Amino acid sequence: MHQSILVTGASRGIGEATAVHLAHKGFRVYAAARQIDKLNELSALGSGRIHPIALDVTDPASIDNAIERINADGNTLYGLVNNAGTSIIGPFEDLSLDDWRDQFEVNLFGLVAMTRAVLPQMREAGRGRIINIGSISGRIAAAFQSPYAASKHAVEGLSDSLRREVMPHGIKVSVIRPVFINTDMGKQQQDRLEEYSSTGPYADQVRTFKAWHAKGHPSAPSPSIVAEAVHNALTADRPYSRYTVPQSKLGLLALRNFMPSGVIDRMYERVTGLDRFRKR
Numbered sequence: 001m002h003q004s005i006l007v008t009g010a011s012r013g014i015g016e017a018t019a020v021h022l023a024h025k026g027f028r029v030y031a032a033a034r035q036i037d038k039l040n041e042l043s044a045l046g047s048g049r050i051h052p053i054a055l056d057v058t059d060p061a062s063i064d065n066a067i068e069r070i071n072a073d074g075n076t077l078y079g080l081v082n083n084a085g086t087s088i089i090g091p092f093e094d095l096s097l098d099d100w101r102d103q104f105e106v107n108l109f110g111l112v113a114m115t116r117a118v119l120p121q122m123r124e125a126g127r128g129r130i131i132n133i134g135s136i137s138g139r140i141a142a143a144f145q146s147p148y149a150a151s152k153h154a155v156e157g158l159s160d161s162l163r164r165e166v167m168p169h170g171i172k173v174s175v176i177r178p179v180f181i182n183t184d185m186g187k188q189q190q191d192r193l194e195e196y197s198s199t200g201p202y203a204d205q206v207r208t209f210k211a212w213h214a215k216g217h218p219s220a221p222s223p224s225i226v227a228e229a230v231h232n233a234l235t236a237d238r239p240y241s242r243y244t245v246p247q248s249k250l251g252l253l254a255l256r257n258f259m260p261s262g263v264i265d266r267m268y269e270r271v272t273g274l275d276r277f278r279k280r
């Protein structure tokens, strides 16, 4: 029997690529998101192994329905790919507490709720994989990304704690850390930065950052490289706790780990063009 994997946020971008890749590799994939019409289109690409499920990760009833639906098929989940995510960015002073709550509702509490929903069945089965899609922003926080970076830092901490807790039950936890990937998220972030680029005390900085950011996503790798990392994390006997994608960016993380923050700040400012705002 094919192993069953639930991929959240599968209606586009990284989740869509992951659902299709895993289906082609022989998994039975439950592809979940709010836009069921997009998921229905996706199921045609999955060699009959993609099963669309309507899911809002912020809605407990929707989560219960999704899990019941999977179990009604007689399937126990082998893997959960917590990919659903949004990116709420902008100057810290301009973002409201509601913005922060919205960000954490999806990127953190949604992931927690999904994981809570599947853990008991994985523990009883004595096996399972939880793959959390984090971000480079979970280690290196750019300016104007405070809610997003905070949510992804939280995913890192949660994943370490959970991994050590569930390991004795045969469940393995990995974080995937994409850097820039060419998906709609780039456009969403550009739109949000645009909102803050004409007025307010940070407008000049936002415009400069936006110009640098605009080049990132369109020239970035396709989501299929993230899908391959997810597949590795699902199938390796001893999966890594973290996968940086693309691997060529591991050097960035090494810098973050070993260099003083002041040095990283200056490098970051130079790369983004924000150094011209530095007070000498």
Ligand SMILES: NC(=O)c1ccc[n+]([C@@H]2O[C@H](COP(=O)([O-])OP(=O)(O)OC[C@H]3O[C@@H](n4cnc5c(N)ncnc54)[C@H](OP(=O)(O)O)[C@@H]3O)[C@@H](O)[C@H]2O)c1
Binding pocket: 008, 009, 010, 011, 012, 013, 014, 015, 032, 033, 034, 035, 036, 055, 056, 057, 058, 083, 084, 085, 086, 106, 110, 133, 134, 135, 136, 177, 178, 179, 180, 181, 182, 183, 184, 185, 186, 188, 217
């Ligand atoms: N693209 C990048 O450069 C990049 C870099 C680092 C990390 N990431 C992470 O990778 C993940 C996917 O990003 P992406 O670039 O593929 O973004 P995307 O193209 O915007 O796709 C986001 C997905 O999340 C789903 N989603 C959003 N809110 C949801 C909710 N409440 N319940 C269920 N699904 C929800 C969306 O589907 P519906 O709207 O249909 O619900 C969509 O399928 C995110 O966690 C993101 O933070 C992306």
